[in-house]
Amino acid sequence: MKIAIIDDEKYQFDILKDTCTEYGNNNNIKIDTDYYEDGNVFLNHLNNNYSICFIDIYMSAINGIDLAKKLREINKDIVIVFVTTSSDFMAEAFSVHAFHYITKPYEKEKIFQVLTDSIAILPDVSHYxxxxxxxxxxxxxxxxxxxxxxxxxxxxxxxxxxxxxxxxxxxxxxxxxxxxxxxxxxxxxxxxxxxxxxxxxxxxxxxxxxxxxxxxxxxxxxxxxxxxxxxxxxxxxxxxxx
Missing domain, CATH: 2.40.50.1020 (LytTr DNA-binding domain)
Structure with missing residues (x-):
């Protein structure tokens, strides 16, 4: 399963990547995570067939909401999970059919649950x-x-x-x-x-x-x-x- 993480703070990516990797190891699921600090660069790599996309809302080049709107025009099926330090944009986030909304700092149990719920609706994820x-x-x-x-x-x-x-x-x-x-x-x-x-x-x-x-x-x-x-x-x- 391929996961994209878009966040202009590299250390936040490292935390999330390690959590996703631990989840994959615990559940015998191969998880590959790619990092993008710029949402526009991410949009140019959608042919990498990502299943889940973690998007930080507060970014400088393009904010997470605008990025998600552009993403939805290209891919209607990808699972979008917003990550942010505030719940201020929650209503707007779900207007682009976000699957979940997670506030920082990350709690491992919540990330695990989001991954479990996401895999349940993704047809291409299987244990092998x-x-x-x-x-x-x-x-x-x-x-x-x-x-x-x-x-x-x-x-x-x-x-x-x-x-x-x-x-x-x-x-x-x-x-x-x-x-x-x-x-x-x-x-x-x-x-x-x-x-x-x-x-x-x-x-x-x-x-x-x-x-x-x-x-x-x-x-x-x-x-x-x-x-x-x-x-x-x-x-x-x-x-x-x-």
């Missing part, structure tokens, strides 16, 4: 892992990953469109890179599944929605089932906003 398959760099979305099987120094990754990707990576490396994704669970030595594609569990096997059947580690079956049920419960709770 970077892999190399057939000498090609591929960004594999976690939501498209069905299962992972270990084969010596390789992994066989199955996707939701029934593709099979053979990747040179150890299982331990894969586990480290995907440790924050609760939908992925190891059910046996060398086997990881995506719970979102789980059909059922019988006495000794996990059945996936694509018809694949994997053996489950019997001695840890109860623990595995508890983790699966906890994930499903939390997902349903989020979906129903309980």
């Amino acid at each position: 892992i970077q892999i190399v398959c057939d000498k090609k760099n591929i960004k594999l979305k976690i939501k498209d990953l069905v299962s992972c099987e270990s084969d010596a120094h390789y992994l066989l990754l199955t996707t939701s469109d029934n593709a099979e990707l053979r990747v040179r990576m150890t299982l331990n490396k894969f586990i480290e890179e995907t440790k924050n994704y609760e939908e992925l669970i190891q059910i046996n030595r060398g086997i990881i599944i995506n719970i979102d594609y789980l059909d059922k569990i019988d006495n000794s096997n996990c059945h996936l929605t694509n018809g694949t059947v994997f053996p489950i580690k019997v001695r840890e079956k109860k623990s595995i089932e508890n983790k699966i049920n906890q994930y499903i419960f939390c997902k349903l709770r989020k979906q129903s906003n309980i």
Whole structure:
């Protein structure tokens, strides 16, 4: 996800950039931030495909409100978040369909919440892992990953469109890179599944929605089932906003 920060005070950019980077690291989302101290220069770089734009209202070259008005004439979909030391321009800010209005000094929790809310409405933001398959760099979305099987120094990754990707990576490396994704669970030595594609569990096997059947580690079956049920419960709770 690409973020533009327009603020004529560089140290304010540094604070916001560090916060966005921390959020990305915590949530396995690659976030790139670009800095512009002049709004007019930023307008000349809109082909960089920014998803979110943090705009300071009080700037010398062009103020944030006027910049947002010009931006809206060019891009109606970009998420605009105003940052300022005062709430005086709040009504005018929302006249250009700003997504949020944040006052300085920054509070990390508020920035995190704005990023979470923004990602929820952005169609092009997905969690993914970077892999190399057939000498090609591929960004594999976690939501498209069905299962992972270990084969010596390789992994066989199955996707939701029934593709099979053979990747040179150890299982331990894969586990480290995907440790924050609760939908992925190891059910046996060398086997990881995506719970979102789980059909059922019988006495000794996990059945996936694509018809694949994997053996489950019997001695840890109860623990595995508890983790699966906890994930499903939390997902349903989020979906129903309980």
